[in-house]
Amino acid sequence: xxxxxxxxxxxxxxxxxxxxxxxxxxxxxxxxxxxxxxxxxxxxxxxxxxxxxxxxxxxxxxxxxxxxxxxxxxxxxxxxxxxxxxxxxxxxxxxxxxxxxxxxxxxxxxxxxxxxxxxxxxxxxxxxxxxxxxxxxxxxxxxxxxxxxxxxxxxxxxxxxxxxxxxxxxxxxxxxxxxxxxxxxxxxxxxxxxxxxxxxxxxxxxxxxxxxxxxxxxxxxxxxxxxxxxxxxxxxxxxxxxxxxxxxxxxxxxxxxxxxxxxxxxxxxxxxxxxxxxxxxxxxxxxxxxxxxxxxxxxxxxxxxxxxxxxxxxxxxxxxxxxxxxxxxxxxxxxxxxxxxxxxx
Numbered sequence: 001x002x003x004x005x006x007x008x009x010x011x012x013x014x015x016x017x018x019x020x021x022x023x024x025x026x027x028x029x030x031x032x033x034x035x036x037x038x039x040x041x042x043x044x045x046x047x048x049x050x051x052x053x054x055x056x057x058x059x060x061x062x063x064x065x066x067x068x069x070x071x072x073x074x075x076x077x078x079x080x081x082x083x084x085x086x087x088x089x090x091x092x093x094x095x096x097x098x099x100x101x102x103x104x105x106x107x108x109x110x111x112x113x114x115x116x117x118x119x120x121x122x123x124x125x126x127x128x129x130x131x132x133x134x135x136x137x138x139x140x141x142x143x144x145x146x147x148x149x150x151x152x153x154x155x156x157x158x159x160x161x162x163x164x165x166x167x168x169x170x171x172x173x174x175x176x177x178x179x180x181x182x183x184x185x186x187x188x189x190x191x192x193x194x195x196x197x198x199x200x201x202x203x204x205x206x207x208x209x210x211x212x213x214x215x216x217x218x219x220x221x222x223x224x225x226x227x228x229x230x231x232x233x234x235x236x237x238x239x240x241x242x243x244x245x246x247x248x249x250x251x252x253x254x255x256x257x258x259x260x261x262x263x264x265x266x267x268x269x270x271x272x273x274x275x276x277x278x279x280x281x282x283x284x285x286x287x288x289x290x291x292x293x294x295x296x297x298x299x300x301x302x303x304x305x306x307x308x309x310x311x312x313x314x315x316x317x318x319x320x321x322x323x324x325x326x327x328x329x330x331x332x333x334x335x336x337x338x339x340x341x342x343x344x345x
Contacts, residue, residue, distance in 0.1 A: 048115045052088050055122045062126025067091040067099045068133045074113045074208045075140040078239050084114045095128050119214040127221030133228045139207040140235040147205040153179035161191030171200040181230045183214045192223040203232025
């Protein structure tokens with residue numbers, strides 16, 4: 001009798017192994033996709049700073065044409081979710097060769113707002129070079145969002161070295177500490193053509209705090225120019241209007257009072273004198289006005305509120321009756337098979 005026990009044990013072990021494999025596979029199907037998707041979510045975020053056309057990526061020698069543009073689109077929803085997109089085009093060629101020659105465009109999206117921009121600083125610092133760069137900040141925010149004033153530190157210590165006057169045309173020409181925009185400072189100091197420093201800032205306020213540092217210490221050489229700009233724009237989006245609910249006319253379900261009975265004659269009004277007669281239920285006899293949901297009829301239970309109360313669901317009844325017998329038959333088969341294993345043992 002003892003030699004048969006390993007057979008039962010091995011079958012039990014195989015069953016246990018099968019159950020364990022099924023359980024492990026199920027858990028893996030549920031858990032592994034979540035683990036694989038986790039890094040992708042964190043990789044979507046990027047640093048809140050944008051940089052373009054700065055050293056050491058761009059040269060400091062003479063005779064270059066540096067043309068760079070960058071657009072920052074910051075967005076905040078009414079629910080507080082933030083996002084940003086950065087579109088940047090950078091061009092580097094010989095002086096006088098204008099875009100679109102030698103240009104590269106990049107696009108980046110993030111779940112954070114961009115808060116600073118650095119562009120065209122310390123580049124083409126030699127004779128006969130041109131630096132033409134621009135930054136545009138577009139904020140899309142809910143209506144009534146507070147804004148802050150855009151302060152400027154611009155064209156300070158630039159355009160010296162003689163040459164045709166005026167050397168600077170800047171709007172505004174200002175010197176402010178810790179300014180929102182710091183640009184065109186210490187640039188184009190080599191003498192040469194008129195208006196070789198042409199810089200401006202557009203937009204009096206910004207809904208998001210974005211600082212811009214650009215075109216500083218660049219294009220310092222004889223005959224070099226610097227043309228740079230910074231622009232701020234705010235797009236205020238109104239909150240969506242709350243949905244309105246239209247009132248649906250209702251019809252009273254209560255019948256009208258029966259007409260009163262009197263000493264004779266025709267049917268009278270309720271409570272008044274007159275002959276005997278049947279009352280007329282006017283609210284149920286008149287059709288429902290256009291646009292209403294109709295009148296729920298009165299009558300026996302099978303036609304009133306709640307639908308057909310005397311209906312039959314024969315298929316569900318017999319199905320529920322047969323199910324316990326099927327379950328009992330399955331248990332009996334399992335018991336017989338177990339007895340067979342024990343008998344063999």
